[in-house]
Amino acid sequence: MRLIDFVVRQGHLSEQALIEAVAGGERPAHIDRCDICAERAVAIGRWMDEVQREGAEAADAVFTPERLAAQQSQILRRLEQIDNPGRVIAFPAASRSERAAGGRRVSASWVGVAAAAGLVIGIVGGQMSARLNQPVVPVPQTADAQGAPVDSQFLDQSYDQSTISAFEAVDEMTPRLIQASNRNGG
Amino acid sequence: MSGAGDGLNGREADARVAVEIKALQAAGRLEEARDRFAELVTRHQRRAARIAYHYVRDSADADEAVQDAFVKAYTHIGTFREELPFEVWFTRILINGCLDRLKQRKRREKWIAPVTIDPSGVERNPAEFVPARGPSPEEHVLREERRRRLHEALGQLPERQRLVFMLSQFEGRSSREVSGLTGLNESTVRVHLFRAIRRLRGILGKTSSKTGVRGGRVSRAAH
Numbered sequence: 001m002r003l004i005d006f007v008v009r010q011g012h013l014s015e016q017a018l019i020e021a022v023a024g025g026e027r028p029a030h031i032d033r034c035d036i037c038a039e040r041a042v043a044i045g046r047w048m049d050e051v052q053r054e055g056a057e058a059a060d061a062v063f064t065p066e067r068l069a070a071q072q073s074q075i076l077r078r079l080e081q082i083d084n085p086g087r088v089i090a091f092p093a094a095s096r097s098e099r100a101a102g103g104r105r106v107s108a109s110w111v112g113v114a115a116a117a118g119l120v121i122g123i124v125g126g127q128m129s130a131r132l133n134q135p136v137v138p139v140p141q142t143a144d145a146q147g148a149p150v151d152s153q154f155l156d157q158s159y160d161q162s163t164i165s166a167f168e169a170v171d172e173m174t175p176r177l178i179q180a181s182n183r184n185g186g
Numbered sequence: 187m188s189g190a191g192d193g194l195n196g197r198e199a200d201a202r203v204a205v206e207i208k209a210l211q212a213a214g215r216l217e218e219a220r221d222r223f224a225e226l227v228t229r230h231q232r233r234a235a236r237i238a239y240h241y242v243r244d245s246a247d248a249d250e251a252v253q254d255a256f257v258k259a260y261t262h263i264g265t266f267r268e269e270l271p272f273e274v275w276f277t278r279i280l281i282n283g284c285l286d287r288l289k290q291r292k293r294r295e296k297w298i299a300p301v302t303i304d305p306s307g308v309e310r311n312p313a314e315f316v317p318a319r320g321p322s323p324e325e326h327v328l329r330e331e332r333r334r335r336l337h338e339a340l341g342q343l344p345e346r347q348r349l350v351f352m353l354s355q356f357e358g359r360s361s362r363e364v365s366g367l368t369g370l371n372e373s374t375v376r377v378h379l380f381r382a383i384r385r386l387r388g389i390l391g392k393t394s395s396k397t398g399v400r401g402g403r404v405s406r407a408a409h
Contacts, residue, residue, distance in 0.1 A: 016384075019383050020376060020379075020380065023354060023379055024360070024361060024376075025360075044383075048355060048383070051355060051386065052355050052358075054332055054336050055240060055336060055352075056236060056356060057329075058333040058337060059236040059239040059356075060232075062239060062245045062248075063232065063236070063239065063249075067249075068231055068235065071231065071235075071249060071253060072224070072228065074253060075256045076227075079220050079223065079257060080220065083217075083220065084216075
C-alpha cells in the first residue's frame, strides 16, 4: 500500500490501483483484508466485463456472419487481382515505335496545311450547299401582272404615229426608209 | 480467430501458415498461397472487424480498413518475421490503417457534412438500423440504447486512450501486449487505460445495468 492511500484514503486503495489490479489480473493483498475495497474491485470488474460484452455485441451486430463472408470473398478477389493483374496495352508507345520503324513520317507542317485546306473547303462547300438548297421564295404576284388586260390600242398604234416631243428635231433630220426607197425607185 | 483460448498453438499455427505462404509466393504458386492466406483471414477477421469498428467508429470505414489490412499483410508477407506473432504484426498493420483513415476523415469532414445522422445527432450507419432477431422490442430498444451510449462514450475518448482501452478490454490484451501492438511504453499504456476507464465510468455511470452493483468511491463517512 502506498503512503498516499494510507493518508488520504484512510488506508483504502485508489481507483487507479483498483483498476490496474482488475485489468492486470493482479490481486493486491489489501483486497483480501478490506471488504470495502474488495467490493469496489468486484464492481469495477463487473463494469468492465459488461462494457467488454456490450462492445463485442455492438461490433458483432454490425459485422454479421453474412457480412464477414462477403468481406472475405472481397479480400480474396482483391488478392487474385494482385496476383493476376490485367494486361496493360502500351498503346501510345507501341504505335509511335511502329511508325518510326516504318520510315514514313508526315511533316507537321503538312498536317497544318491539310487542316487549313479542309477548313476552307468546308466553309466554301457549306456556303454553296446552303445557297443551292435555299428554297425559292415565290414572288408575290400582283393583280395587275396576273390578270390586267393588255392595252391593245397601244399595241396597234403605229410606231410612226407615236411622237415624243423631245425627239421631234432628231426625227425631222432622220430620213425615212419609205422616202428613201421612193426616191431610188421613182 | 486465435483468442486467449487458442494460446500458443494458435500463434504457432499462424506463424507456420505465414511462412508457408511466403514460400508459396516465392515459388510462384500463388493460388495455393491465397488458399492458405484465406485460413488466416478466417481466423483473424472477426477480431479485426471489432478492432476497426471501435477504432474508426464507422462500419463502412471499418470494413475497408480490414480489407486493406489483409491485402497489405498478403502483399508484404515477405517482411513478416517468425519471432513476432502474426497476430501482433497484422494488428499493427490494421491499427496503422485505421489511424490513416481517421486522419483522412478529419481532413474530409472539414469540407463534407456527415451523411447519416440520427435524431440524437449521432452519425449512424444504415446497417445499424436493421433490427436484431430474438429479443423483445423493449429489450432491443434498451440494448440499442446501451450500445449507442457506449459508442458515443468511446467516441469521446482521445484516440490513444480509445485504442488502448479497446485492445485491453475488448481484446483482453495485457498491458505488455498492448505495448507491443501499439508501440507505446508499457507504463504509458497503463496510464491511458486508467484514464480511459475513469472517463468512461464518468460518462456511462458506474452502475452495472444488469446487476445494479454500484462501484462508487469509498465513503469517508463510513469510517
